[in-house]
Amino acid sequence: MKRSFYLSFLILPLCLGLSFFLLQCTKERSPEQTLAPDFKLATLEGQEVALSALKGKVVLLDFWATWCAPCREAIPHLIDLHKTFRQNGLEVIGMSVDKGEGETVRRFVKSMDIPYSIIITPEGVQREYGVVSLPTTILIDREGKIRQKFVGFTSEISKQLTGMIEELTAEKPPKN
Numbered sequence: 001m002k003r004s005f006y007l008s009f010l011i012l013p014l015c016l017g018l019s020f021f022l023l024q025c026t027k028e029r030s031p032e033q034t035l036a037p038d039f040k041l042a043t044l045e046g047q048e049v050a051l052s053a054l055k056g057k058v059v060l061l062d063f064w065a066t067w068c069a070p071c072r073e074a075i076p077h078l079i080d081l082h083k084t085f086r087q088n089g090l091e092v093i094g095m096s097v098d099k100g101e102g103e104t105v106r107r108f109v110k111s112m113d114i115p116y117s118i119i120i121t122p123e124g125v126q127r128e129y130g131v132v133s134l135p136t137t138i139l140i141d142r143e144g145k146i147r148q149k150f151v152g153f154t155s156e157i158s159k160q161l162t163g164m165i166e167e168l169t170a171e172k173p174p175k176n
Contacts, residue, residue, distance in 0.1 A: 036140045037128040043117045044106055052144070054091050058168040059140040060161075063095045063121065063131045066108040071135040074153040075112055081165060082116045088169035089142070092116040097126060097134065139164055142173050 036059075040050040051059065062078055064071035075094075082092040094116060096105045102120050109118050129138055130149070137150040139161070148164050150157050 034146045036138070036144050036146050037125070039125050039128075041119045041121070041125070043119055044102055044109065045117075047117070049093065049117060049119060051140075055144050056142050056173045057089045057091045058085075058142060058165065060090065060092045060165070061095050061129070061138040061140065062092065063097060063126065063129065063134060063136040063138070065097050065134055066104055067098075068134045070153040072112075074135050074137075074158075075114065077153075077158050077161075078116070079112075079114060081162065085165055085169050089173070090165060090169055094118040095121040095125070097121050097131070137161060139168065141168055142171060 036051060038050065038052045040048060042048055060078070060081065062071075062074070064074070066072075078092055078094075081090065086092075094109075094114060096102075096118055098105050098120065105118060105120060129136070133151050135151075135153050137153075137157075138146055139148040139150075141147045147168060148160075150161060
């Protein structure tokens with residue numbers, strides 16, 4: 001009886017310590033600490049966009065698809081954000097995950113009158129940004145660090161996104 005009592009006092013701290021260690025291993029890195037993966041891709045119009053060339057701007061990457069209902073719901077809000085904050089240094093880039101050569105995306109962009117750049121995004125870029133659900137919106141600060149990742153689109157996400165963009169565009173650009 002005494003032996004099992006003492007043994008439980010030894011095993012309990014060991015289990016708690018192991019649990020704490022495993023929890024630390026499974027925690028995701030904070031997005032604020034992550035430098036956004038660079039890419040160099042062409043827009044639907046054939047213009048090359050390199051994320052590294054946008055340093056000094058606040059960048060919103062919107063991973064979306066034409067067949068995604070919440071993505072279509074988010075686009076008018078993104079258009080408003082683009083129009084409202086572009087003069088403050090916001091760059092919105094639509095990262096379409098649609099397959100094919102892009103004709104469907106071109107028609108969709110025209111029908112929605114999307115004014116910001118659209119890129120047909122390779123799967124490798126989607127993986128680098130951890131996109132597993134649509135829409136996924138990534139906010140990158142002026143120094144090229146991921147500051148926030150939003151998955152899905154709701155009125156609450158819309159408010160948070162707007163507030164975060166207001167904060168980021170109010171920050172001073174980094175000195176080179």
